[in-house]
Amino acid sequence: MISVVIIGSGNVAKHLIHAFSKIDNINLKQVYARKLGDEALMKSNIPITNDLSLLVDADITIIAVSDDAVAAISCNIKNSLVVHTSGSVEMNALKNPKNKGVFYLLQSFSKEKEVNFSNIPICLEAENESDLKKLEKLASLLQGNIYHLTSQQRKKIHVAAVFVNNFTNHMYTVAHDICEEHNVPFNILQPLIEETSQKIKNLTPSESQTGPAKRKDAETIKNHLNLLSKSHQELYLKITQSIQNHGKEL
Amino acid sequence: MISVVIIGSGNVAKHLIHAFSKIDNINLKQVYARKLGDEALMKSNIPITNDLSLLVDADITIIAVSDDAVAAISCNIKNSLVVHTSGSVEMNALKNPKNKGVFYLLQSFSKEKEVNFSNIPICLEAENESDLKKLEKLASLLQGNIYHLTSQQRKKIHVAAVFVNNFTNHMYTVAHDICEEHNVPFNILQPLIEETSQKIKNLTPSESQTGPAKRKDAETIKNHLNLLSKSHQELYLKITQSIQNHGKEL
Structure with missing residues (x-):
């Protein structure tokens, strides 16, 4: 059995509360929420507080708040092991x-x-081996894949995540705009989107790269630019350039 | 039963040959390949020719060659219904x-x-209803999802496909570079990549958009830029800008 306290009531906090509540070997002792009154939380049997001085101790206290609030809130937590859940915040910001x-x-x-x-x-970092073991235990109860990353590695991976998540999603947004403008349902692209995300399981993305930029097919690139709005043109050109320059700087 | 002739021996041609060969109600009568000698093709029982004057007629003759070869090769084909398989070539280029x-x-x-x-x-276009019916029959034997697109719509969708396939793959490439540089296995990002591609089944990409660009979180954007190489910085900035300007031009 491992005991846990959660600080926060945002997205990550809620998903963790939900997941922990369903696992027998995790004892979710308390949740701190600045504002009480979250309905789902109030309905659950988990003790809630909005007063940090009433916090109980646990094997692991998880701060799941926005990046810029981590340092400030951590000052007031005297629990034995306190971790945050942020990709871009160093461990020592606690x-x-x-x-x-x-x-x-x-x-x-x-x-x-x-x-x-x-x-x-689940990317773990701790100050000593015994704390790391505790975090590993919690991560395996969640059935996550455990990685040990330093704060520096984690920060870089967080930027990589922006590329594969936020930026990829923006590629979908541009495609959605184009479909909408020409009365074609966006879901026509879903199989291609899925194939693109699956292909890199077996090939490196660099090996998977195809298309006019990669082929240096200037004629098709010109035709594509003519079909795009000005802002999409600029984006198309920059990414095409980046594909063509890939490997040169490395 | 529907009879088919295929012109070409590239990627698309090969996948079509493979698929058609397995379907009882499709009679793949002949394949034209400029160069004979493709081993898999020679081993199959499908009649092959490298001489267009020896082409037999069929319900549908499919030209699956590179975009810029479609027009030239189509001149020499006297078959009754000739279609190409290209996203960016107009029907009348035949x-x-x-x-x-x-x-x-x-x-x-x-x-x-x-x-x-x-x-x-499978995006279909034809000059008349009875040809369209033939193409629909073939598409449904392949169990594809049928769409009727004009040449203009198809060209635009082809550009949208470049965004969700080639450009998204480049986002993966940049992330792969970052992982490699910091000794983190790239497959750490696979679950996030899949979630990103799945999320848009239920939300529009614009609704799914998250991240520092969307939040206009200047501090995180600055930190991310500091962690990137010069060429990746430029790409990061341009896409961030595009996310922030999204909707303004429309």
Whole structure:
């Protein structure tokens, strides 16, 4: 049995509360929420507080708040092992007096959608081996895939995540705009989107690269630019350039 | 029963030959390949020719060659209904004397990977209703999802496909570079990549957009830029800008 306290009531906090509540070997002792009154939380049997001085101790106290609030809130937490869940915040940004660590879930959490934790990459960091063991135990109860990353590695991976998640999603947005403008349903692209995301399981993305930029097919590139709005043209050109320059700088 | 002749021996041609050969109600009468000697093709029982004057007629003759070869090769084909498989070539680029059409498969075809045709979007165009019916019959034997697109719509969708396939793949490439540089296995990002591609089944990409660009989180954007190489910085900035300007031009 491992005991846990959660600080926060945002997206990540809620998904963790939901997941922990369903696992027998995790004892979710308390949740801190600045504002009480979250309906789902109030309905559950988990003790809630909005007063940090009433916090109980646990094997692991997880701060799941926005990046810029981590340092400030951690000052006031005297629990034995305090970890945050942020990709881009260093472990040492934690200002609690006792042990520190990181429990970063590398996944996109939406309000609307339940998260399947099994196989989620969980990036761990701790100050000593025994704390790391505790975090590993919690991560394996969630059936996550455990990675040990330093704060520096984690920060870089967080930028990589922006490319594969936020920026890829923007590629979908541009495509959605084009479909809408020409009265074609966007879901016509779904099989291609899925194939693109699956292909890189067996090939490196560099090996998977195809298309006019890669082929240096100037004629098709010119035709494509003529079909695009000005802002999409600029984006198309920059990415085409980046594909063509890939490998040159490395 | 529907009879088919295929012109070409590239990626798309090979996948079509493979798929057609397995379907009872399709009679693949002949394949034209400029160079004989493709081993898999020679081993099959399908009659092959490298002489267009020896071409037999069929219900549908499919030209699956590179975009810029479609017009030239079509001049020499006297068959009754000739279609090409290209996303960005107009139907009227076909110069065969008889009926013309388009049979465009909106998917990425790799040499290495077998394609599951069921649910592949197949974009059809024809000069008359009875030709369209023939193409629909062939598409449904392949278990594809049928769409009727004009040449103009198809060209635009082809550009949209570049965004969701080639450009998205480049986002993966940049992320792969970052992972490699910091000794983190790239597959740490696979669950996030899949979640990103799945999320847009239920939300529009614009609704799914998250991240520092969307939040206008200047501090995180600055930190991310500091972690990137010069060429990746430029790309990061341009896409961030495009996310922030999205909707303004429309």
